[in-house]
Amino acid sequence: MNSNRPIKLLHLYPRDMNIYGDHGNILTLQRRLEWYGYTPVVLTYDPGDSFPDNVDIIVGGGGQDSGQSKVQDDLHTIVHHLQTLADSNVPMLMVCGLYQLFGKFFKTSDDEIIKGIGLLDIETYAKPERLIGNIIVRTKEFGDVIGYENHSGQTFIGEGATAFGSVIKGAGNNMADSSEGARYNNVIGTYLHGSILPKNPRLADFLITTAVTNRYGSFEPSGTPDDHLIEPAREIALKRPR
């Protein structure tokens, strides 16, 4: 076994899908891995790149419409990599735009269908209202997850996926039910940014421990992060207006 215990983090489309502090999610995983005594190796994948081997965690973010149109075709060229990794329980976190594109399709306001990769059994429809504001989502596995949402697509979950959580405050997937996000194996899609991982360490640590266990058989940290700032940051965030 490699003594410095590398873990490969892949940032998906950082050039075009990076708009809501998505860098914060990568940075959180990177630092926490270091604090736990592992060696994060951050890789990036942009359209046209060759897809790296032995990836341990994949993180993707949101983009503008223009960014989305730049990556949507490319995404179909790497779908077999992503599907294989998802089927073998590699943890992934897809926020906002890439959450939508990991689904079956996105139907625009002109009734145009943008085909997603269908890794998550979800469908998204463009709607006139934009769902914006602070959001709190209750999840079984990660407690209350705090973030910020900003999307006009409304997402509906099919049989093949489960919701990430249920909305306590905010809108979430859509205006019809209280679901937020979607999950298949260890692939989590969500509308929450803010960035989501810094203030939700249970979720960050789930991605980390899953990845480390996949790679090394068990999670054996040699240190722990100093998390004393997180609780007060969460307490304040919980009280802020929508």
Added chain:
Amino acid sequence: MPYPFVVIAGKLVRHAARLRGGGSALPGLFAEKVDPGFVSRTLQQLPHGVVVVTGTNGKTTTTKMVVELLESQGLRVFTNRSGSNFVRGVAASLLGAVKLNGKLPADIAVLELDEAHGVHFVKRVAPRYCLVLNVMRDQLDRFGEIDKTAQLLRTIADATTDSVILNREDDRVANIASTLDGRLVRYFGLAPELRQQFPTDDELHGQRAEQTPNKLAADVILESFEGDRAKFRIGEQTFETTLELHGIYNIFNAAAALTLVRTILPDASPKPLLEKLSTITPAFGRGEQFMYKGQPIEFVLVKNPSGFRLSLASFPASGNSVMIAINDRYADGRDMSWLWDVDFEGLRNSGVNLVTGIRAYDMALRLQYDLVPVERIEPDRAKALKQFLASHPDTPKRIFCSYTAMRELRREMAHYVKVGAIE
């Protein structure tokens, strides 16, 4: 109601509102209700018309530069700050400025407009000149996305009748020229060597700024700067000057202001303009300095990732005490994501003395992940300022603050030093 009566009655309402200690909303509302054409009619009588300054970063200080440069050329200038309801705010200011016969004693109006208010304003009053500074990721929770913001700026530029001044280094801004048939378009720019110091949001992750010279010809180019000295290329000549403005973005925007003023006054010669420019100070809260017990205290407004990055790059951290104040009220933007797109590694060696604001712990957490040491966290702004001033008496101080935190801290500052009126 006949015109003079709107003016007289409006002035009375304004006076009454002032006596009550109120703001500008009521008299502005009155004028707009009674005479919806008041603003456009009053502004359109100006011999040099209306100038609008718009873009994400640097509007306030650039507007101040344009106003002072025009005044130095002998023009009488009406100007107004962007407020919560822009048209109403302008109406209120106009009521204060117009004579009883309805005449505005000014030659030109220079107005700072944000994208959202701007599109409504230009429907009422077509500007003669328009300056678009930049379009950065800012207030996404309000406007949706940058491309949409760029679209709003295009609408404002397109409503302009004569001349539009554009930043050739910002693709989204330079592209606005494509739909401006029949209007004079002029550019301001940067020397290629400076280009990499002004990354656009698209270059934030992965993409590199091009080193190739920009093909668009610019009227004024910022050639180089070091400390408080800057070199501008104006037409075929190069001029060097010192500046009271701090921060590279302010110095770049000086090129924008010069281009605009040269477009309005083609006969103005560069030398006196630069002499005037060298005396202009930043707008309130934008790199504003106070002296306290022999040490300068500088307020630096930060509103978005690019602005924060440029501010950190402009003001070296070493030798200074630093406080960061982050609120998340509506005017600041409620979404904290933007803090994660600012690189704070430059503060790692010197550390941050104090973090304050409603979202102090979010900010402190952000710094922790960039391995920047934080001495103290005090969310209460008044207490934080007191501690900050007391804790390092022998060093110059710098406060990076979000918009409402800046207003609060500036008000607190008045307990310690003389502070100009808050506008």
